[in-house]
Amino acid sequence: MTWQRAFAAQAQSCRDLGSPFTATLLDSFVSVGLPDGPIGARIAAWPGDISSNGASVPLRLAGALHGLVLEGRDTDLAAFYPPHPLAEPAELHQAASAAISRHEAYIDQRLNDAPQTNEVARASALILAADALAAQTGLPIVLSELGASAGLNLNFDRFRLVTPAGDFGPSDSPVILTPEWRSPAPAPHGFTVAERQGVDLSPRDPVAERIRLLSFIWPDQTARFHRIEAALDIAAASPPKVAKADAIDWLETRLSKPHPGQLHLVYHTVAWQYFPAKVQARGEALLAEAGERATTDAPMARLSMEADGHPPGAKLTLTLWPDGTTHELGRFDFHGRWIDWSPPRF
Structure with missing residues (x-):
């Protein structure tokens, strides 16, 4: 091109x-x-x-x-x-x-560094999926994010999502998500994050590189800019742990650790699609193997928000093991402006 x-x-x-x-x-x-x-x-x-x-x-x-x-x-x-x-x-x-x-x-x-927007409005999808998983399993959640950049979306349980059916998350959160709803909104159940880690080839420090991260927000999108600022403030107070590593190498180690009495949620938002085909294949195999080891006491889930070539927005899918059923959760705007949510049918 x-x-x-x-x-x-x-x-x-x-x-x-x-x-x-x-x-x-x-x-x-x-x-x-x-x-x-x-x-x-x-x-x-x-x-x-x-x-x-x-x-x-x-x-x-x-x-x-x-x-x-x-x-x-x-x-x-x-x-x-x-x-x-x-x-x-x-x-x-x-x-x-x-x-x-x-x-x-x-x-x-x-020009040497690729953009890393850390779009926290995508956290609306993460909040909805985590809430649905907690309602289904009754377990606290361990988070593993692939392509986490500065790790802002590892703090999604600290954001507030406003919906017509009730609000998710802390009422005093400085990050307030207000997507346009193109579908009925689910009522909040509540969930707890027990532990969180992420991985990125080039992780960014949310404090030392604050201005650099903000520079990738388009200058005329004031609300989006202030939302990222608020998420950076949260990350400064609650620093996310993001390893500098190949995502799938890190995932292999991460999946090898058992989490009895907890649900392990692996997720990626507009990241998997940039992995080379061989890397994707290896990741799929690792997730499938880990899924086979999952139990009702230690289930595992994978949430994907990625472009699929069919506009509008990105496709949301959720797989929950040990049964391994994949649920299509609808579609979501890349910048979180709207959501068309289909609740999982567990």
């Missing part, structure tokens, strides 16, 4: 997901061109797939530019960012290109 097609496709995704600012920024590079110099040359010659299905180079660049603004490095560029009105594409392109030229070393370094 050419860089122009990758930028155009990402711009459309940003527009569809409610960020006209980021869409305009990325589209401006398509219409006017990349800036002259080493940054433009690097992006144009980037090997492999640079789209959101690969290296996500457009979002790397957008995050780097937002980082300049959040860190107070470029007041001229900040004048074009929200809350200022959206500029004309040519003006925004000129401002962004000038900032890239002024901060080549910073942008070049930031």
Whole structure:
């Protein structure tokens, strides 16, 4: 895929997901061109797939530019960012290109790392699944998250989910999730997290890398930005444990440990789809083997929220062992804006 097609496709995704600012920024590079110099040359010659299905180079660049603004490095560029009105594409392109030229070393370094959004609004699905599992098994839950990044969604039991049928989670939580319901909402039952760990190839420190993590939030999505800020505050007070390792190597070790009297929930949100096919196959085999060892006293579950090529949003599936039945839980917006929930039929 050419860089122009990758930028155009990402711009459309940003527009569809409610960020006209980021869409305009990325589209401006398509219409006017990349800036002259080493940054433009690097992006144009980037090997492999640079789209959101690969290296996500457009979002790397957008995050780097937002980082300049959040860190107070470029007041001229900040004048074009929200809350200022959206500029004309040519003006925004000129401002962004000038900032890239002024901060080549910073942008070049930031292009090395893929975006990690830590989208905590996806936790609505995690809360609903954990609550349903607790209602079914009556057991406290051990969490294992694959692709956890800064681990913000390991704290999902500390978030509040507002629904028409009642609220889940602590009433005083600073993270308040209010998705649009496209289906009947279940009544809350309540669940307890006994222990939590995650894994990521490149875990991020929610305190030391706070601004970097926020830079990947699209600048005109104020509510989303403040939600991530609140989740980072929770992570600072209750630091999540995220190992730096290959996800499936870590999972093999994690699954080898018994959890009598507890339910082990393995979950991933928009992460599994980026694993190579061989890695996915190994992970599926490990989960199946662990499922065979599960008992009613020590059950295991796997929750998946991943793109399946059928819009809208991502598909939710839940498998519970020892019976090994997979339940389709409906569909969920990638940024948690809406949910179409189908309760599991245990």
